[in-house]
Amino acid sequence: MSNWEIYAVKYAERNARTRADSFIDDPHHNVPHHMDYFIWVLKKGTETILVDTGYDMDEGQRRGRPISIDPREALKPLGLSAVDVDRIIVTHLHYDHAGGLALFPNAKLYLQEREMAFATGPCMCDPTLVAPFTADHICEAVKRVYSGRVEFVDGDAQVADGVTVHCIGGHSKGLQSVRVRTDVGYVCLASDAAHYYENVFAQKLFPIVVDKDEMLAGFEQLKTLASKPQLIVPGHDPLVREHFPSVVAPHIFRLDQGPIKDFEI
Template identity: 70%
Template sequence: MSDWQVYAVKYAERNTRTRADSFIFDDNHDAPHAMDYYIWVLRRGDEVILVDTGYDGAEAAARGRPIALDPREALKPLGLRPEDITQVIVTHLHYDHAGGLHLFPNATLHLQEAEMGFATGPCMCHDTLRAPFTADHICEAVKRLYAGKLVFYSGSAEIAEGLRVHCIGGHSRGLQCVEVRTQAGWMVLASDAAHYYENFLANKPFPIVVDLPEMLQGFSTLRRLASKPELIIPGHDPLVRQMFPVGPAPHIFRLDQGPVRTDLLKGFKP
């Protein structure tokens, strides 16, 4: 089979953050540190798989975190309509990754068992653990389950030829990354297993963490799965926009042919 095309689709950003929001025990904690928000599109011939859904205007208003583009609008330059999306890999159920599940009503969801158990179990009695989740998004996932449109995985699994998921945990109990074969080699969409390149290149954990050892081990797993470190795609790093070429619109970036710059990663060391 042929390789997959992979696109990162940016739909929002936050420029009011500091490094304390991104790294535990960072020496330069009050320095600005921006965050981008992406969803990802995998394409091979007529096959299209969406990885995560972003969140919509209602969630943006509720959390005071505006979006630049509704995820449905963001996908239009790729010739995709919401009703065309029939498969969605949900890396985890946090609001910025599963907040648009309802926007893609025809999609079957691919999710780790551990993530559904975490998001609907006793850990959600704690405000701190519950904060990144929104009840309506979890209910939408449950509705898909009862409609026969949710596939569970436990650990690693092949979703399609040249496409696998792996449970990482750490940031959320059932967080999974996506390993995909591309022209440039085996690429790993880390999602929030590494928010930034610096997380996994310098072994610096992200502060929102359920299991710190799992998060640190996850960095090693990402490096093992990818053909080379520059093919690990973090979930929120603005550097993605500098390293990869622009696709069919200014907010879309083509990943599968590999980065056009790798020098930007040289300063990140453990």
């Protein structure tokens, strides 16, 4: 039984933010609060699974959130070519997680049923709920359905030996986190079930929330998925770059060997 390597690949950052953008009712709401954007790579022997795709230059320009590096280029130091990626776990369909689906034309997607229903249903008539979605990205996911390249998940499921997905919701109806078996135990890639360590460990709700109860329950679920708290990896926290070592290239961080040193939660 072999274990997986995990790499967090940073492709963008957004620093013109405050704590009010990250936490509901934070008393220090005007304090600057930076955000990093990651995709994740799972490797085991000849197997590779991409977790999320990031978004491309055009989407960055449209939203006024430029990327630092094209996701395809960001993966090259790991020896990965976009056309060779054949499996993508899509944690949810927000623009910064599924905005690059078209960049990986040959991949099969693993996606929660309820996320597709949410992103194509009446909730998208609401201007607040639709804001993190982009129609072209959803259309690309629908095209994969029609070409037989989407495996729908309902709740928890195994994607590969040592890799499972778990529907958490809260931030989006069908958000899923990823549990990965490694040499140091189970790592939980929270994605946006916890944007920051503070979300999960200080019980602070993120402002983009579909269901507050589901988000709070998700914080507790994340703690059950990782072998120890330090192996929960939030989706956007710049502290990930401090806790885990940079390898291969300055924008790539290895997660499966654990943090550089244990840190306080």
